[in-house]
Structures are given as C-alpha cells and as structure tokens.
Amino acid sequence: MSHSRAPRNRTIDLRDDEHLRLRKAVEFSSSLLIAGDSQKLVCGDAIKILSSTSGAQFDLLFADPPYNLTKKFGSEKFSSRSSDDYEQWLDAWLKLCVPLLKSTASLYICGDWRSSSAIQRVGSKYFKLQNRITWEREKGRGAKQNWKNASEDIWFFTMSDEFTFNLDAVKQRRRVVAPYRENGKPKDWDESANGNFRDTHPSNIWTDLTVPFWSMPENTDHPTQKPEKLLAKVILASSNPGDLILDPFAGSGTTAVVAKKLERNFVAIEADEEYCLLAAKRLEMAETSGSIQGFEDGVFWERNSKIADRKNRV
Numbered sequence: 001m002s003h004s005r006a007p008r009n010r011t012i013d014l015r016d017d018e019h020l021r022l023r024k025a026v027e028f029s030s031s032l033l034i035a036g037d038s039q040k041l042v043c044g045d046a047i048k049i050l051s052s053t054s055g056a057q058f059d060l061l062f063a064d065p066p067y068n069l070t071k072k073f074g075s076e077k078f079s080s081r082s083s084d085d086y087e088q089w090l091d092a093w094l095k096l097c098v099p100l101l102k103s104t105a106s107l108y109i110c111g112d113w114r115s116s117s118a119i120q121r122v123g124s125k126y127f128k129l130q131n132r133i134t135w136e137r138e139k140g141r142g143a144k145q146n147w148k149n150a151s152e153d154i155w156f157f158t159m160s161d162e163f164t165f166n167l168d169a170v171k172q173r174r175r176v177v178a179p180y181r182e183n184g185k186p187k188d189w190d191e192s193a194n195g196n197f198r199d200t201h202p203s204n205i206w207t208d209l210t211v212p213f214w215s216m217p218e219n220t221d222h223p224t225q226k227p228e229k230l231l232a233k234v235i236l237a238s239s240n241p242g243d244l245i246l247d248p249f250a251g252s253g254t255t256a257v258v259a260k261k262l263e264r265n266f267v268a269i270e271a272d273e274e275y276c277l278l279a280a281k282r283l284e285m286a287e288t289s290g291s292i293q294g295f296e297d298g299v300f301w302e303r304n305s306k307i308a309d310r311k312n313r314v
C-alpha cells in the first residue's frame with residue numbers, strides 16, 4: 001500500500017516495514033472482553049465480534065456502516081441489495097449493540113439518501129430517535145439526469161431520555177453580520193480587533209465539514225473516510241472524557257483517533273486488515289499530534305473561515 005505521491009500530498013500510507021509493528025496494536029480475537037478504559041482496535045467481522053463481546057458498557061456508539069451500494073473496501077466488498085435485505089442486515093448488527101450500551105448512551109448512525117430511511121426504521125425499533133443531522137458533503141459527483149448528491153445523514157438516537165449533550169462544547173463561532181448593541185454594549189456577541197463573533201447553537205445542518213483530501217494531514221486512501229471534525233462534534237456533544245465509545249465499522253479509524261485526541265476510550269472494529277493497520281498508524285500519530293482540522297482552541301469554525309479569523313481569540 002506504499003505509493004509514490006506528489007511532494008505536498010500528505011496522505012497517510014503504510015510503509016512495507018511498518019506492517020509487523022502496527023499489527024501488534026490490533027486484536028484479532030473474535031470474542032472481546034472489554035474494560036471501561038479499553039483502547040482497542042479489533043480486526044474482524046463486527047457481527048461475530050459484537051455477538052461475543054462482554055464486559056464494560058458503552059457510552060456512545062458511532063456507526064458508519066457500508067451504505068446500500070456495491071463498493072469495495074480493501075479486500076472486502078459490500079454488495080448493494082434490496083431495501084428489505086439492507087434493513088435486515090442493519091437489524092442483525094444493531095440489535096447486538098443494545099445490550100452493550102449504557103441506559104444513558106447515545107448512538108449516531110450514518111447513511112446516504114438511499115439507506116437513510118432504513119436506518120430510521122430499524123434504529124427506531126430499539127432506540128429513541130432524537131434527530132437527523134444532514135451534512136454537506138461537497139465532494140459529490142455530478143449527475144447528468146439527477147441532482148448532484150452532496151449530502152449525507154447521521155441519525156441520532158439515545159437509549160433513554162437521560163443522555164449527555166454538552167451544548168457548549170459544540171457551539172459554532174460565526175462572524176456577526178449585524179452587530180446589535182444594548183446600552184452601548186454588544187448583545188450576545190464579542191468584539192475584537194479582528195472582528196465581531198458569536199458562538200451560535202449548532203443546528204442539524206452541518207455545512208462546515210471538508211471531506212478529507214490529499215493535502216489534509218488526516219487523509220488516507222480509504223474510500224469513505226469521515227472528517228475528524230465530524231467525529232469531534234459527535235464525541236464532544238455526546239460523551240465526556242474517559243467515556244467508552246464503540247465503532248463497529250471503523251474503516252481508517254477516524255472515531256478511534258478522535259476519541260484518543262479528546263481523551264475518550266474506544267473499541268473500533270474493522271473487517272479489513274490493511275485499514276486496521278492504517279487506523280493503528282493514525283493512532284500512533286495522534287500520540288504526537290492532537291490537532292483536529294477545523295477545531296482549534298476548543299472552537300468550531302465555519303468552513304473556509306479565514307486564518308486571520310481563527311487567530312483571533314475572542
């Protein structure tokens with residue numbers, strides 16, 4: 001998987017000499033005994049592993065399963081199927097998650113427009129539906145006879161009415177267009193030499209994400225890698241430091257990496273060994289760099305906000 005790349009291309013590769021070392025960071029067992037402080041990358045089939053997992057319970061589940069499309073993931077291939085069959089497949093692993101989650105746990109499940117309604121139906125069988133987040137995925141491909149697909153959904157469920165939601169941790173910093181004053185003082189915004197800013201309530205439409213691409217330090221060759229910033233929002237809102245997070249379809253390890261950067265624990269399962277090794281490499285890199293693009297000094301910035309804005313400390 002070692003490639004020759006253009007000099008400014010920052011895509012994370014596996015060098016041939018790294019495989020042996022990184023393999024040691026991956027578990028290959030199909031029955032898991034987890035502790036509350038687990039930080040595990042597990043290689044194998046999520047359905048088999050989830051059905052023989054015991055130990056501590058999870059505070060948060062983030063699942064980014066294959067969408068209902070025929071797609072190759074490394075050595076694995078997911079085949080598109082009828083909506084009913086896709087629903088059955090979702091049901092098969094989701095029901096195994098139920099006993100592994102705390103009664104206060106939250107769940108986020110990703111889908112595209114085709115698989116989204118199935119996720120809503122199956123998820124609502126087991127969990128309390130709280131919201132659907134739609135995020136702008138600006139890397140979509142144009143279509144000749146259809147609207148270009150440029151969005152995806154993330155369904156937000158909880159186990160019960162009691163759950164963590166750290167609103168202040170996920171507010172979005174925006175420039176104030178019409179700064180309103182009361183008695184000469186800024187009303188709900190902050191004034192600074194670089195402009196006027198307000199921390200706004202985050203909505204269920206996320207337009208501030210960039211799908212990883214070659215010049216981003218988090219980029220890998222995984223075909224459907226999620227942005228670290230997306231995971232940062234989910235993890236900060238719906239867990240606390242030290243909590244335990246489950247990702248049954250870990251891919252290049254984005255959930256595990258962001259969990260580590262934000263001081264959470266995790267169990268990340270992935271069927272393809274090369275992706276597990278990539279995830280292990282990213283986790284190793286996270287030991288020396290905890291930065292998350294687009295989330296700086298505890299602030300979520302709008303996409304493409306100017307460096308000068310970001311340097312501004314309100």
Ligand SMILES: C[S@@+](CC[C@H](N)C(=O)[O-])C[C@H]1O[C@@H](n2cnc3c(N)ncnc32)[C@H](O)[C@@H]1O
Pocket residue numbers: 044045046047064065066067073074076078222224225226227248249250251252253254255269270271272275
């Ligand atoms: C949509 S991708 C996840 C991408 C990930 N969120 C990231 O940021 O890299 C889905 C992943 O699930 C893996 N997968 C598919 N079926 C699986 C199974 N039964 N058990 C474990 N992993 C599986 C695929 O190999 C693929 O890497």
